[in-house]
Amino acid sequence: MTPGNNHARLALVPGEPAGVGPELCVRLAQRPRDYSLTAFADARSLRAAAAALGLPLQLLPPGQPALGPGELALVEVTNAVAPEFGHPDPRNAQAVIAALLQAAQGCLDGTYDGVVTGPVHKAVINEGGIAYTGTTELLAQQAGSEVVMMLANDVVRVALVTTHLPLRAVADAISARALTHTLLTTHAALRHDFGIAEPVIAVLGLNPHAGEAGHLGREELDIIEPAIATLRAQGLRLVGPLPADTAFLPAKLRGFDAVVAMYHDQGLPVLKYSGFEHAVNLTLGLPYPRVAVDHGTALELAGQGVADASSLIAAADTCARIARIRRSASGTSSTSTISKGSPA
Known part of the structure; x- marks a missing residue:
C-alpha cells in the first residue's frame, strides 16, 4: 500500500512483553489503515504473539511505510530475557522503559507524528530497579512538559x-x-x-x-x-x-x-x-499526541489469542486523527476534525 499525502507516522510500543500487548499490536497490524506503524519492541515477542494468534506478520526496516495488512516496521529494542506469556520478568523492565523513551524521542525529533502505547506492569518495572509511577509522568519528564x-x-x-x-x-x-x-x-x-x-x-x-x-x-x-x-x-x-x-x-x-x-x-x-x-488514555500537553490503551497487561489472557484489541485499535485511530489535525493546523496537510461522539 502506498501512503497518502495525509497519512500519519505512528510509533507503537507494546508494553509488557509477557502480557497481551504484543498480541494486540499484531492484531492492530492486520487492519486496513491510513497510517503507518513502527513498533519499538523485541522481534521475538512480536513473532511469538503472531504465532500464538496464527496471524501473518511482516517486520519491515525502520522508515519503510508499514500500512499493509500484517505489516509493522520495527525498531529493535531487545529484551534481556525471552518473555514467557503470563510471567513478566523484572529483568525486562529496562527494555520496556527504553522502548517508551525511544518512541517518544522519535516524536520529539519529528520522525513520528504520535505514539501509541500498550499496557505496562508498574510493579514489575519497579521490581526491575526503575522508579516508575506511570507512562504519563515518564513522558512528561522527558519532554519537559506539564501534562x-x-x-x-x-x-x-x-x-x-x-x-x-x-x-x-x-x-x-x-x-x-x-x-x-x-x-x-x-x-x-x-x-x-x-x-x-x-x-x-x-x-x-x-x-x-x-x-x-x-x-x-x-x-x-x-x-x-x-x-x-x-x-x-x-x-x-x-x-x-x-x-x-x-x-x-x-x-x-x-x-x-x-x-x-x-x-x-x-x-x-x-x-x-x-x-x-473502546476507552483510550490521552496525555494532553505533550508536543506530540500520545494515546494509550485503557486496560492492564491481562497476564491471565496472554498467549491464548482471546484478548480484545478494541482499545488499542481505538488508541491508534485516535492518535492518527489528532496527528492529522495538528499537521493541518501547521499547514502541512489537509483538514480533519473529531466529532464529540468519537473516542477523542
Missing part, C-alpha cells in the same frame, strides 16, 4: 486534576494553580486536537454534593469556584462545580464536551463502565 491525563470513549471524556495519588493526599493537591492548568490544557486540547471550536467543560466538586455550600468541605468555595470564575472571565465555557454523583447523568453529559474530575477514581469508574473496551 494532563484524559480518558475518553464515545460517551464521555474525563480529564483529571490529580492522577496517581493516595486518596488521603488528594485534597492537599487541589490548588488553584493545578485546577487552572488542567482546565486550560483541556480547553486547548478540545479546540486544537479535537476540532471543537467552543468546548463546554463540566467541573466536578471535590466533596460530596460539591461541598454543600461549605458544610461538607470548603475546597469548592475557597479554590474551585474562584478558579472557574477567573477562567470564565477569560472566555472559557465552564459549568460547575457540580456534584460528582449526578454530573454523569446522560441528559447532562449531552451538554458537555469533557468533564474535569478532581481525582482518579472520581471520574474514571463512570467512564470505564460506560464503554471500557
Whole structure:
C-alpha cells in the first residue's frame, strides 16, 4: 500500500512483553489503515504473539511505510530475557522503559507524528530497579512538559486534576494553580486536537454534593469556584462545580464536551463502565499526541489469542486523527476534525 499525502507516522510500543500487548499490536497490524506503524519492541515477542494468534506478520526496516495488512516496521529494542506469556520478568523492565523513551524521542525529533502505547506492569518495572509511577509522568519528564491525563470513549471524556495519588493526599493537591492548568490544557486540547471550536467543560466538586455550600468541605468555595470564575472571565465555557454523583447523568453529559474530575477514581469508574473496551488514555500537553490503551497487561489472557484489541485499535485511530489535525493546523496537510461522539 502506498501512503497518502495525509497519512500519519505512528510509533507503537507494546508494553509488557509477557502480557497481551504484543498480541494486540499484531492484531492492530492486520487492519486496513491510513497510517503507518513502527513498533519499538523485541522481534521475538512480536513473532511469538503472531504465532500464538496464527496471524501473518511482516517486520519491515525502520522508515519503510508499514500500512499493509500484517505489516509493522520495527525498531529493535531487545529484551534481556525471552518473555514467557503470563510471567513478566523484572529483568525486562529496562527494555520496556527504553522502548517508551525511544518512541517518544522519535516524536520529539519529528520522525513520528504520535505514539501509541500498550499496557505496562508498574510493579514489575519497579521490581526491575526503575522508579516508575506511570507512562504519563515518564513522558512528561522527558519532554519537559506539564501534562494532563484524559480518558475518553464515545460517551464521555474525563480529564483529571490529580492522577496517581493516595486518596488521603488528594485534597492537599487541589490548588488553584493545578485546577487552572488542567482546565486550560483541556480547553486547548478540545479546540486544537479535537476540532471543537467552543468546548463546554463540566467541573466536578471535590466533596460530596460539591461541598454543600461549605458544610461538607470548603475546597469548592475557597479554590474551585474562584478558579472557574477567573477562567470564565477569560472566555472559557465552564459549568460547575457540580456534584460528582449526578454530573454523569446522560441528559447532562449531552451538554458537555469533557468533564474535569478532581481525582482518579472520581471520574474514571463512570467512564470505564460506560464503554471500557473502546476507552483510550490521552496525555494532553505533550508536543506530540500520545494515546494509550485503557486496560492492564491481562497476564491471565496472554498467549491464548482471546484478548480484545478494541482499545488499542481505538488508541491508534485516535492518535492518527489528532496527528492529522495538528499537521493541518501547521499547514502541512489537509483538514480533519473529531466529532464529540468519537473516542477523542
